[in-house]
Amino acid sequence: MKKWLITTLTLVMTASLATGCGGNNGSTGKESGTASNPGAGDGKKTELTFWGDWGGEGQKQFETMVNAFNKSQDKIHVKYVLQQDMITKFLTSATNGGTPDVLFWDRWRTSLYAPKNVLHPVNEYLTRDGISQDDFYSESLRELSYDDKLYGLPLTVDARALFYNKKLLADAGLQPPTTWDELEASATKLTKWNGNKLEIAGFSMGDLGLFNMYLQQAGGTMLTEDGKTNFNNEKGKQVLEFWDRLMNKDKVYKVGFELGLGEGQDAFVTGKVAMLYSGPWMLSTYNKYGKDLDYGIVPPPAGPNGDKGSVMGGFGLVIPEGSKHKEEAWEFIKWWTANKDNALLWAKTSLNLPGYKPSMEDPFFKDDPKWQPFLETLEFAKVRPNHPGYSVMETDALAPNLQLNQQNKLSIDETLKKSQEEGDKMLKDNEVVK
Amino acid sequence: MASIRKLEKHQARTAYLFITPTVLLFTVFTVIPVVMALYLSFTNYDVLSRNDWIGFDNYRRLIEDSLLWKTFRNVFFYSIIFVPLNILISLLLAILLSRTWRGVKLFRTLNYLPTLTSAVAAATVWIWLLHPEFGLVNGLLSYVGITGPAWLSETRTAMLSIIMLTLWQSVGSNMIIYLAGLQGVPDYLYESARLDGANKLDCFRYITWPQLRPTTFLVSTMAIIGALQLFDQAFVLTQGGPANMTKTPVYLIYQQGFNQLQMGYASAQAFVLAVAILIFSLINMRITKAEEPIV
Numbered sequence: 001m002k003k004w005l006i007t008t009l010t011l012v013m014t015a016s017l018a019t020g021c022g023g024n025n026g027s028t029g030k031e032s033g034t035a036s037n038p039g040a041g042d043g044k045k046t047e048l049t050f051w052g053d054w055g056g057e058g059q060k061q062f063e064t065m066v067n068a069f070n071k072s073q074d075k076i077h078v079k080y081v082l083q084q085d086m087i088t089k090f091l092t093s094a095t096n097g098g099t100p101d102v103l104f105w106d107r108w109r110t111s112l113y114a115p116k117n118v119l120h121p122v123n124e125y126l127t128r129d130g131i132s133q134d135d136f137y138s139e140s141l142r143e144l145s146y147d148d149k150l151y152g153l154p155l156t157v158d159a160r161a162l163f164y165n166k167k168l169l170a171d172a173g174l175q176p177p178t179t180w181d182e183l184e185a186s187a188t189k190l191t192k193w194n195g196n197k198l199e200i201a202g203f204s205m206g207d208l209g210l211f212n213m214y215l216q217q218a219g220g221t222m223l224t225e226d227g228k229t230n231f232n233n234e235k236g237k238q239v240l241e242f243w244d245r246l247m248n249k250d251k252v253y254k255v256g257f258e259l260g261l262g263e264g265q266d267a268f269v270t271g272k273v274a275m276l277y278s279g280p281w282m283l284s285t286y287n288k289y290g291k292d293l294d295y296g297i298v299p300p301p302a303g304p305n306g307d308k309g310s311v312m313g314g315f316g317l318v319i320p321e322g323s324k325h326k327e328e329a330w331e332f333i334k335w336w337t338a339n340k341d342n343a344l345l346w347a348k349t350s351l352n353l354p355g356y357k358p359s360m361e362d363p364f365f366k367d368d369p370k371w372q373p374f375l376e377t378l379e380f381a382k383v384r385p386n387h388p389g390y391s392v393m394e395t396d397a398l399a400p401n402l403q404l405n406q407q408n409k410l411s412i413d414e415t416l417k418k419s420q421e422e423g424d425k426m427l428k429d430n431e432v433v434k
Numbered sequence: 435m436a437s438i439r440k441l442e443k444h445q446a447r448t449a450y451l452f453i454t455p456t457v458l459l460f461t462v463f464t465v466i467p468v469v470m471a472l473y474l475s476f477t478n479y480d481v482l483s484r485n486d487w488i489g490f491d492n493y494r495r496l497i498e499d500s501l502l503w504k505t506f507r508n509v510f511f512y513s514i515i516f517v518p519l520n521i522l523i524s525l526l527l528a529i530l531l532s533r534t535w536r537g538v539k540l541f542r543t544l545n546y547l548p549t550l551t552s553a554v555a556a557a558t559v560w561i562w563l564l565h566p567e568f569g570l571v572n573g574l575l576s577y578v579g580i581t582g583p584a585w586l587s588e589t590r591t592a593m594l595s596i597i598m599l600t601l602w603q604s605v606g607s608n609m610i611i612y613l614a615g616l617q618g619v620p621d622y623l624y625e626s627a628r629l630d631g632a633n634k635l636d637c638f639r640y641i642t643w644p645q646l647r648p649t650t651f652l653v654s655t656m657a658i659i660g661a662l663q664l665f666d667q668a669f670v671l672t673q674g675g676p677a678n679m680t681k682t683p684v685y686l687i688y689q690q691g692f693n694q695l696q697m698g699y700a701s702a703q704a705f706v707l708a709v710a711i712l713i714f715s716l717i718n719m720r721i722t723k724a725e726e727p728i729v
Contacts, residue, residue, distance in 0.1 A: 015634040087692070088692055091482065092479045095481065095482065112484075112694070112695060116482040116483040116484075117482075118482050196581040197567060198567060254566065254567075254584065255584050256565075256585070256586060256588065257567065259586055259587055263562045318653075363617070388694075389694075393691075399675070400675065400676070400678040403676040404676075407589055409677075419537060422442070422501075430694055430696070
């Protein structure tokens with residue numbers, strides 16, 4: 001009897017412990033709920049949750065915008081929630097109802113997620129509120145679209161342009177290159193070897209993901225209209241031959257040269273790389289760490305037939321289908337992305353190019369020699385193809401073969417052939433199946 | 435008689451009570467997910483909109499997935515170098531540090547220290563050490579006149595770099611296990627062997643090594659499982675590159691499931707990995723023959 005008593009007692013205690021835990025969780029949840037309410041005011045306001053994965057400086061930038069919006073009207077209150085692993089979190093929340101109202105969105109994901117009906121189309125809102133699509137870069141809208149439906153508005157636009165070290169170029173008596181030939185000649189002249197040790201790389205060839213951009217400059221495209229790879233041809237060959245000359249004949253770069261050099265030791269900041277392709281997201285770093293770094297930017301040099309090319313990317317704001325306040329979410333997105341002053345405030349806060357074209361006419365962009373080349377580049381830059389399997393094809397089929405080629409383990413023809421075979425298979429395996 | 439049975443019953447009840455929480459946790463977080471993953475591997479589950487039964491389609495696709503088999507080849511290459519080296523180095527360290535000499539505790543601590551570092555933090559530091567031009571490793575090599583490779587970026591050295599890092603990180607904890615194992619070897623065995631005229635090498639070969647069999651079995655099994663589940667280091671150091679040389683099955687499963695939303699197919703891949711781990715553990719069991727130690 002007595003032992004039974006002990007057993008039951010233990011059970012009861014365990015149970016109470018367990019429920020104690022549950023109760024605790026509940027109350028903390030409540031607490032945080034009430035803590036956020038006072039900020040909202042009289043409780044009449046609609047609470048919007050805005051998810052993003054930018055922390056640190058980025059979080060401050062987002063909060064600046066959110067606060068400005070909250071002050072601008074008294075019907076909606078937006079709260080920024082930092083989600084480090086946002087996409088995974090969104091996946092689970094999209095199925096169980098805990099979705100946010102606005103999502104900070106890496107635009108290339110649209111073609112992967114839109115077919116699954118987890119994003120809300122905004123075409124109707126756009127028409128109703130008379131927002132002209134011409135005010136945005138058409139390519140950035142294309143990246144946010146799937147099957148003729150638009151799923152959000154672009155928040156930032158970016159493209160790669162050529163950064164060059166002014167001092168190194170001046171010392172060598174060079175002008176920034178405008179064509180592939182000039183790029184090759186300058187890079188060769190800027191490179192400095194000390195025996196087997198590379199001291200200054202004339203031109204960075206660390207990012208083979210830029211193949212897409214070179215292919216555009218050679219006049220090609222990554223995919224055909226019907227979603228197959230389109231680089232196993234003369235144009236793809238031109239790119240690889242150009243790379244081969246730079247790597248093996250002119251020896252302007254060494255494999256792995258920049259890997260692991262953090263912000264402070266960045267090879268461009270420290271003058272160990274004379275020229276490289278980079279985007280506006282690096283401006284703040286270069287300005288911050290490169291006190292002695294005098295650099296300039298020019299649009300990407302044109303290919304052998306004078307074709308220009310760059311890859312456009314950037315972020316947007318979208319409304320998840322599960323949001324309970326879609327109208328209010330749209331208000332917030334519209335306020336931020338389709339308003340000249342607010343888009344400009346965002347641009348100045350975060351040093352990003354806003355998606356809204358009219359705000360780029362501001363002297364902040366127009367008169368700054370650092371922004372000007374990007375504005376020029378954006379005129380011809382193209383987004384990555386809208387195929388859900390595109391990024392896998394690029395990283396798992398194309399890039400590995402390009403790396404083998406760069407290390408002289410695979411001939412140019414073999415590289416293109418293998419990339420095509422493996423790439424086409426991956427595109428097919430990852431396409432949308434209805 | 436009856437009272438004894440009563441007592442046993444009571445003991446059994448208490449035992450069940452004590453294991454209940456663990457079993458519950460095990461069921462909720464291990465058994466159920468495994469069963470669910472098995473079910474999902476026969477569907478086209480994409481987390482968001484679809485979950486239809488598609489039979490063996492995922493498994494058929496697996497067979498033609500050359501990338502998946504490449505990742506298996508990668509971890510196989512990794513294992514055949516990593517596991518023996520791991521056993522060898524940690525055993526040598528343990529023997530060296532099992533004696534009592536001045537400062538031995540300090541050395542034990544120093545050897546264990548890398549284990550405490552998180553994989554990601556360690557990898558970040560190692561990227562620096564392995565830099566082709568400014569890294570410490572190539573810097574030391576250049577003193578003896580060798581031009582070191584671009585460790586992480588060259589196809590022939592990338593996996594070796596990861597082996598170096600993971601060895602550095604794991605020998606410490608295995609050393610502790612071996613130290614414990616060495617403590618368990620009874621002294622009288624050595625004494626009688628010495629009386630029979632055995633030298634140090636004989637002692638190791640006929641006493642220490644056989645006595646350590648269960649320990650070696652544990653260490654090697656954990657090392658094999660760890661090797662097949664390699665992810666963090668490869669993710670941070672090389673992102674699976676160059677040329678997919680360091681891509682691992684877990685990496686691929688993660689990518690397929692969370693980046694491409696093909697959870698069904700990723701589950702099928704995960705099952706193949708689970709079966710592979712099972713097979714390798716069985717082989718290892720055969721090789722190390724975890725017999726009872728001879729006492």
